[in-house]
Amino acid sequence: MKLTKKMQSALVIEENIQLLKCPICSAEMEMEEHARLVCENKHSFDLAKSGYVNLAPQAHSTKYDKSLFEARTAVMNSGYFEPVLENIIARLNGHLAEIERPVLLDAGCGEGTHLHVVHSQMPTGSVGVGIDLAKEGIVAASKAYTGIVWSVADLAAMPFADGSIDAILNILSPANYAEFDRLLKPGGMLIKVVPESGYLQELREVFYDGKQQKEEADPVAKASEHFDAVETERVTYEFELPNGLLEPLIRMTPLTWGASEEKVREALEMGMNYITIDLRVIVGVRR
Incomplete structure (x- = not known):
């Protein structure tokens, strides 16, 4: 008899229960009846039908909705990110x-x-754990991919034990270096991916008249403040856009959020055949 997604997830979580701590009181967690996580202080967190668990104690609303994650899934399954992921896989292994x-x-x-x-x-035997504060993203992940621990959680207070993680990915997402430092084992690896100046430049030409967006503080310098052996590699290539992929790409990227539908239609009518991917992979080792 085939196990449900909830049961498959429950077994994976149970096997790795030592990783988790209660997001409310930081106590150790136990799995009860393959259905809920409970700590010694009786804080309880139910597994959803699709197998994820919500470990964000406060309700959060984000600007990321179901349609955005559907668009992102279509783009990511097209091979759009493949050279970057190959770079990451080689480094991790x-x-x-x-x-x-x-x-x-x-x-x-x-x-x-x-x-x-x-x-x-x-x-x-490797253990995969994915967290995001956007519930719709975690719902989609848990429905699509089994064998991984999926959780709604806050990067500012991640529900995991100190020194329990061997490697952290942080791809086009805000970083919390204090939490990364707390979670990684000594010698653990951080791989952070940030956009470079040419990233999606064809869309920027349409939506920003080619102007550069204001960048945050130097991410390499920031990583170097917290990690040793920091090295970086720039990964740049042109990705040929299959028919029908331009619209989900536009819908998923923050570059176009807030743009008028008229501007979106203008971009779609241009019929872009390719898009520039220009990213920097930053790698550091916990001190």
């Missing part, structure tokens, strides 16, 4: 080769495609 059952956390995993692809290329 090199760093984690000698570790038995390494634990990989994707902090800001969205709808889970990146973590699914990376985890599938890691050695058998």
Whole structure:
């Protein structure tokens, strides 16, 4: 008899229960009846039917809705990100080769495609954990991909034990270096991916008249404040857009949020054949 998604997830979580801590009181957690996580202070968190668990104690509303994650899934499944993911997989497998059952956390995993692809290329027994504050993303991830621990959680207070993670991914998502430092084992690896100046430049020409958006503080310098052996690699290529992919790409990227439907139609009517991917992979090791 085939196990339900909820039961499959419950078994994966139970096998890795030592990773989790209560998001309210930080106590250790236990699985009850393959249906809920409970801590010694009786804080309880039910597994959803699709297998994820909500460990964000406060209700949060985000600007990320179901349609955005559907658009993102379509784009990510097209091979759009493949060279970047290959870069990440090579780095992870090199760093984690000698570790038995390494634990990989994707902090800001969205709808889970990146973590699914990376985890599938890691050695058998590797543990994948994906968190995001956007519930719709985690719902989509848990419905699409089994064998991974999916949780709604806050990057500012992640519900995991100190020193329990071997590697963290942080792809086009805000970072919380204090939490990364707390969670990673000594020698643990952080891989952060940030946009470079040419990223989606064809869309920027339409929506921003080619102007650069204001960048945050230097992400390489920031990583170097918290991690050792920081190195970076710029990954740049042109991705040929299959028919029908331009609209989901426009819908998923923050570059176009707030744009008028007229501007969106203008971009669609241009019939772009390719898009520039220009990203920097930043790698650091916990001190």
